[in-house]
Amino acid sequence: MDLAKRNRKEKTFRLLGLSAIVLSLVFLVSLFASVISSGLPSFWQTKYTLQLDLPSDKLDKSGTRDPLKMKKVTTIGYSKALVQALKDNLDAAGIDYSELSKKEFKNMISKEAPAQLRNAVLADPSLLDRSFTWTLLANGRIDGYYKGRVTMQSAELDGMVSPAQLELADAMKEKGLLKTSFNTQFFWWPDASDLRPEAAGLGVAFLGSFYMMLIVLVLAVPISVCTAVFLEEFAPTNWFTDLIEINISNLAAVPSIVFGILGLSLFINFAGLPQSAPLVGGLCLTLMTLPTVIIAARASIKAVPPSLKDGALALGASKTQAVFHHVLPSAAPGILTGTIIGLAQALGETAPLLLIGMVAFVREYPSLSPEGITEPATALPIQIYNWTVRGDPAFVERASGAIIVLLTFMIAMNLLAVLLRRRVEKRW
């Protein structure tokens, strides 16, 4: 082959490689761009800031300020109080709201707002006796208006919102009664029902995912490390250990939903553990993570130079001492990397959790005590799944926001793995 032809071939191959990278970068960038552009607005939330003078005669008929007696007043009572307060504030600011029907006016406020006010008042009954400033959620459609999701044109066709409402919101914004600010509640509030997307948050999903990651960490790491050390250093090489090896590799390739079926029949139906609990989810994810961590741990144990173990053995160390004093510490960074990658994988796993009932609508936080792991919760990827299937576009926005949060966690975890590996790799 002549030189020109060879050079041409080399050039073509380089070009092909470069274009492959560019193509995958384009895909990655467009994915991130679409997720970020549709998800970022969820980190902001539109709220009213109102001066409240609550009618104590209506909200506490007994006049005792006893929360037990005040509980008789439902959210309907607080809703009326909020509508009246909105009217008072608009009057004070000189804004005209006569064009709105009674229903339209009431719908300016989120359905979640009365419940939140009620909780605040029950927690602190003295609020009834004084005037105070209170921020409350605007309706999801009005929130969407300031994020470009709802326009005057779309409002004319929308049964849930009218142009008159949007005009009133604009007037309130001018007077400083309405503001769009950073949405910290998104990270710690629980999920909300279909009609109040503005109140939905990731709190329960965060806790559920956190509990599951803890369970995976506590179970998968010791089991995997023990398995890897035993197989790599102590097990005899025969057909049985070969069989185990092949099966571990096979397990790593099993579709994750199969682990969900296993978890359902083993942990819930057979062992009688509660449904929707992070405990069961964590156990399923542990089963799923085990092969990943075992394979990573074995590879990093194998990568430790045998001369290190020989050196220890020649000094009169027992095999266990040689492994635990020298081989394992040298393999630790690799094992850690494998663990973090396994955890990141488990954090993003959805399918097995669907089967064990974590897809349920959960509004109660699991408790922070150890029993919390047996109480119903959801997980981040499940919350994303849950929100994407709901009708209101506001939920899709929140799902994208949750994807950003999940991706941030995963990138942070993978970054940590890379950093750890860089830092402690190849010390010998």
Place this chain on the structure above:
Amino acid sequence: MFDKTLDRTMTENTKITAQSVNVHYGDKQAIQDVNVDIIDKAVTAFIGPSGCGKSTFLRCINRMNDTIVGCKVTGSITFEGKELTEFDPVYLRSRIGMVFQKPNPFPKSIYDNVAYGPRIHGMAKNKAELDDIVERALKKGAIWDEVKDRLDAPGTGLSGGQQQRLCIARAVATQPDVLLMDEPCSALDPIATAQIEELINELRENYCVIIVTHSMQQAARVSQKTAFFHLGHLVEFDDTNKIFTNPEDPRTESYITGRIG
């Protein structure tokens, strides 16, 4: 350069004996019918071409071959008159130290490298005693002056020759009777090699040293006894002087004159 004459009491002081030793790796026979007596307070060199079984035989002496799957040793090897198989390998290896071809310091500090053996054998009652053991070992390894100011530095950060002397110090720290050296200079430059050879010559006063080497000059320089291995057989074993000046077997002569190997 070194004194190669031995007095009679030394030669009678046998430390290790091997009788009809055979070693198999699976189906392959690595060593056939080796008989040898190794004396104390002297350097015995094993020479021979690659794959002749000298390293294999060396690894039989501290039972490192036990760790290799499929390796079978038959025949009798005694250490101080007792069969090797009757020793606990962990105890045996604390009495028979080993230095490897490639320096293999642990990825720990210089101090911890040397202190590891004494620690696992519980040789020091307190920190002061351990410090003392480490200092003595590093002095015996002829590296104390170079590292005494940086005992906390990683052992892997030393130069190749220093690493090998550190490994010798590490082996000496458990106070063994025998030191096995498997081509200890093959990864080192000539200056580091000269330092190690000088060190071996000093170690001879207190230890039974067995060294495997590819370099005939090295064997001639450092050893008092030389064993020539060829294709798994122990061809000739005699005083170093005799092997290099007046070998009995034609194969030995061919090897040391460079015609085979």
